């Protein structure tokens with residue numbers, strides 16, 4: 001591959017020189033322009049591996065150059081140089097198609113990382129369509145197109161969709177198809193970490209900075225350096241942590257707990273949530289400034305019930321995988337036309353994950369090569385959300401009024417509970433109540449939390465404590 005050339009567009013000679021020296025050390029050629037007109041002329045003359053442009057130029061606006069390059073030279077990634085703290089400009093530039101931004105004064109390490117990232121784009125091949133999100137619906141085709149475009153950018157992406165719609169898979173695709181492929185993809189479920197541990201998990205800590213910090217520990221931001229940090233269920237992040245995350249996203253640096261120094265954190269942020277973040281902003285549970293920073297581009301994953309035409313290909317894929325996982329067994333099971341129709345009429349509150357569970361259970365319980373509707377064990381449509389929360393919890397086992405007067409509970413199960421230490425008995429009641437709510441909602445954690453009268457965050461925490469954070473196949 002020929003030697004890469006970077007185009008730097010800035011009216012400040014110092015900046016042009018600094019970029020020139022940095023590129024020379026990386027064995028990259030540089031052309032420079034002090035204004036838009038010169039930049040446009042240079043772009044006509046040769047291809048560039050990267051364009052770095054200042055925001056304000058003597059004859060116009062850097063965002064115009066971003067648009068020009070995105071339209072006419074789409075193979076050239078363009079990054080915007082912005083004044084320190086002017087994140088709105090950076091966000092506007094990325095929405096216009098910029099691949100990344102750099103704040104002034106330039107941090108040399110961040111500059112080097114950005115150039116290296118842009119250079120890797122030249123060697124990223126075409127996406128492998130087989131490994132990604134399956135589905136022939138118009139929505140999934142559009143999503144795949146959008147993902148390959150998003151993969152080339154460094155802009156933060158927010159993925160919205162119900163549980164099990166493939167948000168994590170989409171995030172991985174964005175990572176795998178972009179210049180950060182081969183670097184770490186680090187996923188964290190913000191709702192599953194106890195609030196007091198989130199900061200240390202994300203940013204790391206120094207030995208002795210709090211009780212239990214027995215050695216230095218890098219955070220997930222550092223683990224994702226050069227790669228992607230996937231923040232799942234970001235709406236569950238406590239407000240204080242939202243402030244710290246905003247700072248990390250803006251400054252591209254993090255400060256481990258107990259440390260004096262900030263360390264560079266070059267991680268692309270992809271976040272996801274099943275809830276409407278805008279509504280969370282309006283309710284005051286999610287910071288508006290963070291919302292705008294992480295939601296530069298939004299990717300919506302539709303529920304499976306809105307694209308039943310995707311079910312045959314998904315089912316075939318899952319049945320094939322089950323057969324492959326079981327070793328050199330019989331050929332993959334298939335679905336009878338009636339079974340397929342039953343699946344296509346089912347609302348799938350748990351989306352693709354639920355489809356996987358249904359097929360895993362059916363193949364485990366039935367020997368027939370062709371699955372029939374009865375083999376699927378499809379549950380009746382889930383009860384409406386208005387169902388009383390108490391329904392999931394046996395009233396006489398949990399309400400103090402009912403439990404208190406009975407010295408010996410009449411129910412044998414309750415009697416067994418009464419013979420255990422109180423702590424264990426309460427744990428068991430909690431576990432059973434959670435399992436019943438999850439079963440009743442087909443493992444839709446949002447609906448289950450509603451039934452149980454607790455927050456999703458709290459449910460997630462309990463699931464992880466009880467070792468139940470993934471549904472059994």
Ligand SMILES: Nc1ncnc2c1ncn2[C@@H]1O[C@H](COP(=O)(O)OP(=O)(O)OP(=O)(O)O)[C@@H](O)[C@H]1O
Pocket residue numbers: 132133134135161162163164165166167168169170232274314352353356
């Ligand atoms: N379009 C798809 N093609 C193939 N597999 C898919 C697709 N969508 C989802 N899946 C599979 O469904 C399962 C759930 O997907 P994933 O974990 O990405 O969902 P999610 O939206 O992140 O769920 P949650 O919100 O509960 O974390 C995974 O096994 C994933 O591989």
